[in-house]
Amino acid sequence: MNIAVxxxxxxxxxxxxxxxxxxxxxxxxxxQGKGNYVDDVKLPGMLFxxxxxxxxxxxxxxxxxxxxxxxxxxxxxxxxxxxxKGVNLAWMPTLAGDVQMVLADxxxxxxxxxxxxxxxEDRYAAADGVEAVEVEYEDLPVLVDAFKALAPDAPLLxxxxxxxMIGAHGPRxxxxxxxxxxxxxxxxxxxxxATAEVTTKDVISYHRTHPSPLETCQCVASFDKIKGELTxxxxxxxxxxxxxxxxxxxxxxxxxxxxxxxxxxGGFGNKVGAYPGYICAIVASIVTGKPVKWVEDRIENLTATxxxxxxxxxxxxxxxxxxxVTALRVHVLADHGAFDACxxxxxxxxxxxxxxxxxxxxxVAHLVVDGIYTNKAPGGVAYRCSFRVTEAAYCIExxxxxxxQKLGMDAAEFRLKNFVRREQFPYHSALGWEYDSxxxxxxxxxxxxxxxYQQLRAEQAAKRAAFQRGETRDLRGIxxxxxxxxxxxxxxxxCDILGVAMFDSCEIRVHPTGAxxxxxxxxxxxxxxxxxxxxxxxxxxxxxxxxxxxxEGNTDTAPYGLGTYGSRSTPVAGAAIAMASRKIKAKxxxxxxxxxxxxxxxxxWDIDGFRVKGLPEKYKGMKEIAWAAYNSPPxxxxxxxxxVSYYDPPNMTYPFGAYFCVMDIDVDTGVYKxxxxxxxxxxxxxxxxxxxEGQVHGGLTEAFAIAMGxxxxxxxxGNVVGGSFMDFFIPTAVETPKxxxxxxVTPSPHHPIGAKGVGESPNVGGVPCFSNAVNxxxxxxxxxxxxxxHDHWRIWEVAKGLGLHG
Amino acid sequence: xxxTHVKMNVNxxxxxxxxxxxxxLIHHLRENLNLTGPHIGCDTTHCGACTVDMNxxxxxxxxVFAVQADGAMxxxxxxxxxxxxxxxxxxxxxxxxxxxxxxFCTPGMxxxxxxxxxxxxxxxxxxxxxGIAGNLCRCTGYQNIVKAIQYAAAKLSGAPMQEAAE
Numbered sequence: 001m002n003i004a005v006x007x008x009x010x011x012x013x014x015x016x017x018x019x020x021x022x023x024x025x026x027x028x029x030x031x032q033g034k035g036n037y038v039d040d041v042k043l044p045g046m047l048f049x050x051x052x053x054x055x056x057x058x059x060x061x062x063x064x065x066x067x068x069x070x071x072x073x074x075x076x077x078x079x080x081x082x083x084x085k086g087v088n089l090a091w092m093p094t095l096a097g098d099v100q101m102v103l104a105d106x107x108x109x110x111x112x113x114x115x116x117x118x119x120x121e122d123r124y125a126a127a128d129g130v131e132a133v134e135v136e137y138e139d140l141p142v143l144v145d146a147f148k149a150l151a152p153d154a155p156l157l158x159x160x161x162x163x164x165m166i167g168a169h170g171p172r173x174x175x176x177x178x179x180x181x182x183x184x185x186x187x188x189x190x191x192x193x194a195t196a197e198v199t200t201k202d203v204i205s206y207h208r209t210h211p212s213p214l215e216t217c218q219c220v221a222s223f224d225k226i227k228g229e230l231t232x233x234x235x236x237x238x239x240x241x242x243x244x245x246x247x248x249x250x251x252x253x254x255x256x257x258x259x260x261x262x263x264x265x266g267g268f269g270n271k272v273g274a275y276p277g278y279i280c281a282i283v284a285s286i287v288t289g290k291p292v293k294w295v296e297d298r299i300e301n302l303t304a305t306x307x308x309x310x311x312x313x314x315x316x317x318x319x320x321x322x323x324x325v326t327a328l329r330v331h332v333l334a335d336h337g338a339f340d341a342c343x344x345x346x347x348x349x350x351x352x353x354x355x356x357x358x359x360x361x362x363x364v365a366h367l368v369v370d371g372i373y374t375n376k377a378p379g380g381v382a383y384r385c386s387f388r389v390t391e392a393a394y395c396i397e398x399x400x401x402x403x404x405q406k407l408g409m410d411a412a413e414f415r416l417k418n419f420v421r422r423e424q425f426p427y428h429s430a431l432g433w434e435y436d437s438x439x440x441x442x443x444x445x446x447x448x449x450x451x452x453y454q455q456l457r458a459e460q461a462a463k464r465a466a467f468q469r470g471e472t473r474d475l476r477g478i479x480x481x482x483x484x485x486x487x488x489x490x491x492x493x494x495c496d497i498l499g500v501a502m503f504d505s506c507e508i509r510v511h512p513t514g515a516x517x518x519x520x521x522x523x524x525x526x527x528x529x530x531x532x533x534x535x536x537x538x539x540x541x542x543x544x545x546x547x548x549x550x551x552e553g554n555t556d557t558a559p560y561g562l563g564t565y566g567s568r569s570t571p572v573a574g575a576a577i578a579m580a581s582r583k584i585k586a587k588x589x590x591x592x593x594x595x596x597x598x599x600x601x602x603x604x605w606d607i608d609g610f611r612v613k614g615l616p617e618k619y620k621g622m623k624e625i626a627w628a629a630y631n632s633p634p635x636x637x638x639x640x641x642x643x644v645s646y647y648d649p650p651n652m653t654y655p656f657g658a659y660f661c662v663m664d665i666d667v668d669t670g671v672y673k674x675x676x677x678x679x680x681x682x683x684x685x686x687x688x689x690x691x692x693e694g695q696v697h698g699g700l701t702e703a704f705a706i707a708m709g710x711x712x713x714x715x716x717x718g719n720v721v722g723g724s725f726m727d728f729f730i731p732t733a734v735e736t737p738k739x740x741x742x743x744x745v746t747p748s749p750h751h752p753i754g755a756k757g758v759g760e761s762p763n764v765g766g767v768p769c770f771s772n773a774v775n776x777x778x779x780x781x782x783x784x785x786x787x788x789x790h791d792h793w794r795i796w797e798v799a800k801g802l803g804l805h806g
Numbered sequence: 807x808x809x810t811h812v813k814m815n816v817n818x819x820x821x822x823x824x825x826x827x828x829x830x831l832i833h834h835l836r837e838n839l840n841l842t843g844p845h846i847g848c849d850t851t852h853c854g855a856c857t858v859d860m861n862x863x864x865x866x867x868x869x870v871f872a873v874q875a876d877g878a879m880x881x882x883x884x885x886x887x888x889x890x891x892x893x894x895x896x897x898x899x900x901x902x903x904x905x906x907x908x909x910f911c912t913p914g915m916x917x918x919x920x921x922x923x924x925x926x927x928x929x930x931x932x933x934x935x936x937g938i939a940g941n942l943c944r945c946t947g948y949q950n951i952v953k954a955i956q957y958a959a960a961k962l963s964g965a966p967m968q969e970a971a972e
Contacts, residue, residue: 030909031893031916033843033883040842073807106845124828214847214855214910214944265845266944296850337876526908526945694904697947725852725942733935733948 006060007305011259016546018537018753021690024531024552026524035263037573038218041233043291046220047076047092049284050126051277052116052133055106057154057375057718059137061104064116069132074125076288079117079280081105087286089279091160092249095272096349096499098178098340099160101376102276106145109157109338110649111379111718112303117280118178119292142375142718148175149372157338168340169349171369178371180660183354187800188351189366192327196318200406204398206767207389208310208335208376209789213525215265216301221281222291230285235276236261237271238563239522241497243555245274250282253702261553267525268702269381272565275305277396283763289609303723307376307712308383310335311353311391315399319410323409325418328365328430330356334380336371336381342380343565344387345495345502350388352486352652354431356398356793359440359484359656363557365430375718384702384763386487386566393483397768397774398785401480405779409479411772412453416444419482421549428748433486435654436748436756439682443744444482445679447658450742456662464780473668479661479773483765487757488571488653497562505647506576508537510641512630514623515547518580521561525554527759528691529569533577535687536753541588542580542608542622552791559644567655567757570687576647578752583643587629588751590693591641593618594634607752622789651750653756657681659769664776670796672708672774674737679765684756685749696762697739703766705731707774709791729791739773750776778802817839817885820954825872830883831865832856835882836920843913845885847942854941857914858882864921883913886920895958896920905954907945910941915941919955 005013014020029035052064066078081103084090091099094167096162104115118129141155148154156162156175165172169179193199219234230252239259247254248607264271281294296305304321311332318327334350336342344351350369357365359686375616382388394725404414419440422425467475492501505521518537520530530551534545552558561573583606592610593600596618620628629641662675679696686692713721722728747754767788774790775783781802786794799805809824816839823838832969835841835858844867847855851869858867859881873899886894897918899905904911915938922929929937935948943951960967 021828023901024904024906028907030906031883031900031913032887033841033913035909037842037845037910038864039846042837042840105939123833124826212944214853214942215845216847264908265847266908270943295846298850298853526910528907541835690904694907694946694950696947697949698907701947702944724850726850727849730853730942730944732939733940734939736935736948739947739949741967803880 004148008413009021013537013686015542015544015608017535018685018687020535021331022447022531022535022545022688024528026528026530030041036048037215037263037265037296038220038233038235041262043220043222046291046293047115047119047121047284047288048123049281049294050123050130051114051118051294052118052130052135053304054104054111054113055183056139057111058109058140058142060107060140062136062138065134066116066135069118069129071156072128072132074119076121077119078129079103079284080644084283087283089249089283092279094339096340096342097346098343100341102279102338106186110375110642111376111720112300113408113596114276117284119284119288119670123677127803130274143176144374144376144714144716144717144718146333146374149374151172157375161664170288175448176373178336178373179349180246181349181369182367188364189327189329192362192364193316193318193329196326197321198319198407199316199328199397200403201314201316202399203401204313204315204392204395204785205580205787206309206311206313207446207788209309209383209706209710210302210712210728211268212302212754212790213268213270213272213602216296217271217275217277217297218295218306219278219281220291220293220365221285223285224258225289228252228613229258231258231260232281232282233260235264237267237348237525238375238567239523239553239555240521240560240561241563242274244500245498246282247484259555261523264523264525268384269308269565270306271525272381273306273341290345291492297679299724302712303720303730304382306379307337308379308381309391313391313395315395315707317399317403319403323407323414323417325360328362332369334369334371335374336380337376337378339378340371341378345489346497347494348387351382351389353388353392355389355433355486356392357429357431358393359420359482360400361420361424363428367422367431376714378764382566385760386485386489388727390767391483392762393764394768394771397481397483399772401772401775402785414745415480415482418442434651435484436750437746438484438650438654438656439744439746440482440656442590443682444658445655446744447660447742451660451676451678455467462770473666474667475665475667477773477779479663479666479769479776481765481769481772483658484656485653485761485764486652486654487567487760488649489566489568490652491650492648495766500562502562504561504572504647505644505646506580507559507571508642509642510543510626512627514543514626516543517551518577520550520552520573522561522564524564525784526562526571527674532688532691534795536574537581540578541585570755570757571751572647572649574755575649575752576645578723579647580643580645581644584641587641588625590634590637591625593629595620595628607709616673646654650750652753653684655681655683655756655758657761657765659765661769663773665795667799668798670792671796676740677737678740678742679762680742680744681758681761682744683758683761684745684751685754686743687755692758693741695759696741699760700739700766701736703763704758704770705729707767707770707788707790709789711789810873812939813912814878814880816880816884823875825895827871829872831867831870831875835867840934841882841884842887845910845913847910852942854918855911855914857918857941859917859921865919881917883917886916895961896954899954899957900963903954903957905951910919911941911943915943915951919958923959927963928965
């Protein structure tokens, strides 16, 4: 009987390795309602905590009276700063080197600030208790306008540090000043501007918004008094960092803290930081001896935990008359709210904003960022972007359009003329980065051809003529953005969080039967790590992806890692997977050589096993090798088939892309229609094209929301305007445009599999693309820079301001 | 607080419980009946993560009191698969078309889509988009959710899938 020998293609297909559109493993439980999210965790005797929050943006607290609350049936305890002082936890350190009140200590600094934590038998009783706590306030002058923060007579917000004029990032020049951070060459840049033929200067603001994952921040803390052990289930994008922080703060030894991040309902940067809710739940569990759950509601999530953006970027470009850029100068006023709780690598107070030279070959540049305090919620997280990279991309992509307009050049042509050229990589930017690889001209040309760029401009010209003849009330805008990201933080020489280097890790154990488990230092929040990580291993060591389980989120079993944000999972942990796999493969080769009675060097890898060179019938598959590793290892070799890798990346990765948006705007209503949106992404090697495309769709939808209306806005006395889904713009399926996706592949030369990361590109590149489309629609009527967000009302106002309403 | 007796049919099973009059249906399902498939995303009836089917209509169970569901027929995501475990065409479609990422909106989205396909067995793309507008998703941008529902509609009606034009 003949047994059909599988072909190479069949063997490869069976692996479902890299490049395959493998269906997601996670979906099997999620589509059946069997995910396990934090609020699904239910422990015997579990209590529930809820916050009393400030109604004022800036006020002194005269009195907190919890006596009525303590009489509410089911309420067991009310924690205030006074109680927390007893365990030295009224304040906590932030990731940015500042300190933050856990519960209001003497005053409140933003609306919704945590004042007291009510602990009760269930969430209804906790809410009753919150209502019954009486707080007496004495209101203080409120500072919400970032541009007034450094005025001599601006109100003093942070009394706790009023005499501490050296902050975590150097001298502070005013009581509301946090840091000044500068990069680049000031003298050369100033000289270039002094002799420039053409210059532009604009204040380009990126408004305050919020990542707003569908699941809010939450945790269950359970302290075992007998064992002295703390277990916390939580919405943590970086579980190990939380464990280290929890240990440093609580003094509980780190090995007695168990952090578990179960399934997470989206993160987008919101779940990187440590929030007062976590601390209070832990303290409440220690105090009561029972597990305590804390679940934010949506309004709390939007108004208290971790906003994003709020950057005011004064941007200047110098160029020659024929359209060659010669210098970039940027000053940023960075509104950090009441505490500097940015989730950036410790040495980077403005994140990687110095990627703001973008995709262009600026000979010189200079950047200054001033961080300031205001009476707004703390945070400054990277909302689906690497640290401050979307702000940088918005800044440069708007400014390039403005300069093109001033020069009278086409915006695409102007970009093509100034791109870093392929032969310049690795490219050293004027603000200090080494771009690993890129081919911008190829990507841009492919995108322009795909969208029919010249034809679109011709249609736009015809529409504009018709508008001016009074035949239509629609304006067409064509938005372009060509972004370069910097992701995959990062190399230990310059990236750490609270002193811990930003490596990441993978541990792989191949079991005797040839199945395997991989444990990771990262944590998926929807990115599909369980699916894609297995694909990398499958290709590397020839075990079918279906036979590999990927586990994340339990600090007891996972190797130490820095978590998932800033598109770092594939660039850093993905590399750790490849390196751990290669260690396994090297040992497997020794075992195979012993089994086949040849020298290791006589073997070659062949999809799913080793073959003797020149003798193709002499072959051992990984399954057999795995069994031998436990059953009959070569003499002198340890049994088993396991490996761990802690990967310290040599450089960041630099994904890029070309996006185009075609938008029609009705000038009488401000209503817009997105006619087309085309996104070409280059994220290097593509692990799972289906997941990449899904990530791009999702990121573009977030970008659309941000550019077209999603905002956390404050009124003049610091009330949050629009802190619920009633007002905070989350597009439904009806408003969301249809997305066209495309790609080029320029692998990262320093990454073991050449992958660069993709999850955040569409947010980074999408926002300027939408905004440029709106700006482009009106530019021929003399408008220069229209601030985001571009909701219908604001677009209508622009049209009115340009005299289009008669 | 005095409790009220409620009886409802949940996923084909009669269940009787005592609840406070103010208990929301979502909390009753999640905490008393241990059906943690429906989720809470906004508390204000905007996001639809808590969507369940009640007496043949999609409802946001964060805005229904458990006592209002007394005597009702309720289907949650846990009741979508056949008793033998065979997945519903929508559950299959969401996986095949990559219609989910973090999975938090998925139970509500699938239960809503199930009702939509009862209302309109072969919906157009526009009808699907309008039909799921009460359910927010932060991850997918909806494009693949639309395809997932088209996949299920085709499978249930035996017609070829009407995929959205790219």
